[in-house]
Amino acid sequence: MTEPLLRVEGLRKHFVLKKGFPKPRTIRVRAVEDISFSIEPGQAFGLVGESGCGKSTAARALLRLIEPDAGRVLFRGEDVLTAKGQALKALRRRIQIVFQDPYSSLDPRQSIGSALTEPMRVHGIATGAEARRRAAALMEEVGLPPSALDRLPHEFSGGQRQRIGIARALTVEPELIIADEPVSALDVSVQAQVLLLLRELRQRRGLSFLFVSHDLSVVRWFCDRVAVMYLGRIVEEGPAARVLANPLHPYAQVLRDASPIPDPSRRTALPRILGEIPSAANPPPGCPFHPRCIHAMPICSQQMPAWTPAPGEKAGGVACHLVG
């Protein structure tokens, strides 16, 4: 078996807050509890789940934009979490991130040209006129006129800014792009354009993606494999077609049923989901989903379900007492 592009093992990130006076209580928010997955070269891997399940934290932790507490992240066999100095800088060049909010992801006082050439200078890829030429080529690649290089971010719309953010990520010629909800801040019509652009780039440049999103239809369209997160854990993982159409985990089933299908003949009553997502500061014992699960059994509140492989070749797996 070939070595995966990115392998994440047991990634964990807790945020510790101290609240109260005079004796502060320590609150431990278990944003990312235990996450393992791997991405093959050229693959688009989706990370889905509702707001607050830790998917963005996980994406940032494996880039070390937030330092994770535990776990291992291997990029082509190189340990990302222990890398320092030049080694870390070199690794960062190979993994880039595209952010959700196109309005805060660009320096408001920096021209687009400067934003695109600065990473090239920092990594010694190109300088001066050569960098400028590359920046212009990148602008064309993301569908913007090279003349826009001299303008400032506020002169662009959200969709255009997102294209600029993508172009900036490409300046250092990465192999893996972490897309953190790259289209959820955009209008639906613009979403489609940006998604098409991302798919085109993926095909042309052979890029791999870690695609973080709460929008199942987008993930279904873009990704090969999907992991479903709930309260800082992956509850199900597998090929996108299987996980999103026939999920094994009750939470993934509820997610699927909540995702609208554009077909009036298939309109049914909205599926019932019990209660709210529990606080990551005080997760329930056993399976994190059991308080909301319609299939909950006594064992679910006592024991964390083990990871059970799904039947079939490379079919992924699920963490549920119902299966296995």
Place this chain on the structure above:
Amino acid sequence: MKALLAKVWANPMTFLGALLCLAIVLAAVLAPWIAPYDPADQDIISRLQPPGGAYPFGTDQFGRDILSRLLWGARISLTVSLGAIAVAVVIGGTIGMLAGYIGGTFDLLVMQVMDVLLSFPSLILGLIVVALLGPDLINLVVAIALTAIAPFARVARAPTMALKERAFVEAGRALGFSHPRILFRHILPNIMSEVMVMASLWMATAVRVEASLSFIGLGVKPPTATWGGMTRDGFENILDAPWLAILPGLAILLLVLGLNMVGDGLRDATDPRLRQE
């Protein structure tokens, strides 16, 4: 930026303030050429002359020309306050940016020190420093700068903390930018407007503190002409020759007023609630 300047000039008060400041700066720069007399030249025959005639603003008790002394005094006021604010902006701004960017215990410690500095009125703090170091131009700059460091640290820290959370800073980190690069190339340009507004307002305070220190004899030593020193000298003859104290006092007032008007205008123009970006 152009829109910002247009907004600044649209306010007549700001414009007036800028004119005032410009006039005083010009007077200070051109003093050696436009001053009718040497500011230290004593003409004991024509001492305590009222304004008018050969001495447009009169003479003091040593027969020195008040107009010439005012023009030369403007140089001291502007040099000391500009120097002090420049030093305070650089040091205070850097401290504030670092505190805001690094955060945690470092932020806590540094800002506690700044709060202690802030708790002294600037005149008292200036007094202590000058009393310790002795009165001369450089020490005056140091003293006034010291009083202004804490406010600049505060003003730089808050927007730095806000900007640090923006995705473009994270993007910089992901692109492998060093912390100094992020701080000075990306955060600094974005906090400059806040800092510069603060600087123009604090210029006025610096002028006031310099004048106050000179007034109580802790400024640049005589015979150098300073507005504060002239006001104090004039005080001795306030009943016979009131213009001796009033004219330099008026000069201080006009400069402080002009600087405040410019500062207010800049602040209003850069107020995020009014800004359309």
